[in-house]
Amino acid sequence: MARVTVEDCIDKVENRFELVLLASHRARLLAAGAPLTIDRDRDKNPVCALREIGDETITADDLKEQLIHSMQKYVEVDEPEAETVPLLSSSPAAAAVAPQSTSDDVQFDRMSEEDLLRGLENLAPPTETDEEAE
Numbered sequence: 006m007a008r009v010t011v012e013d014c015i016d017k018v019e020n021r022f023e024l025v026l027l028a029s030h031r032a033r034l035l036a037a038g039a040p041l042t043i044d045r046d047r048d049k050n051p052v053c054a055l056r057e058i059g060d061e062t063i064t065a066d067d068l069k070e071q072l073i074h075s076m077q078k079y080v081e082v083d084e085p086e087a088e089t090v091p092l093l094s095s096s097p098a099a100a101a102v103a104p105q106s107t108s109d110d111v112q113f114d115r116m117s118e119e120d121l122l123r124g125l126e127n128l129a130p131p132t133e134t135d136e137e138a139e
Contacts, residue, residue: 009052014059027068028054030075 011021018024031054035041042062045053057063 009055009059011055014055017058017061018065023069024058024065027065027072028058030072031057031063031068034071 011024014024014028015021018027028051031039032050035050035053041053042057043053043060048056058065058068
């Protein structure tokens with residue numbers, strides 16, 4: 006059972022603070038039941054995590070990705086981008102390329118502002134009944 010120190014692992018992960026973060030994350034994974042990649046040798050989880058990093062049985066890049074993933078609260082889902090629709094212009098060339106309208110086209114109602122206001126004025130709030138007034 007050889008002692009492992011931060012200096013033994015510093016050639017695998019150059020920043021010692023990042024090494025401590027990765028080893029602590031791996032130790033938490035081991036405590037949660039993740040399988041060991043080395044023999045335990047009666048070592049505690051932080052020592053096992055450092056030995057795994059030092060022996061390169063688990064890569065620092067994989068640990069970094071797992072650590073980032075464990076801290077994410079929102080995972081962006083890649084959705085297909087909407088197809089772009091070409092703009093139709095009033096040029097004769099665009100009119101020749103544009104499809105001819107069919108009877109299945111959507112028709113929109115046209116209403117003037119005055120007609121809309123007249124329609125809204127005719128709407129009356131519901132009248133109260135005698136039972137509701139009391």
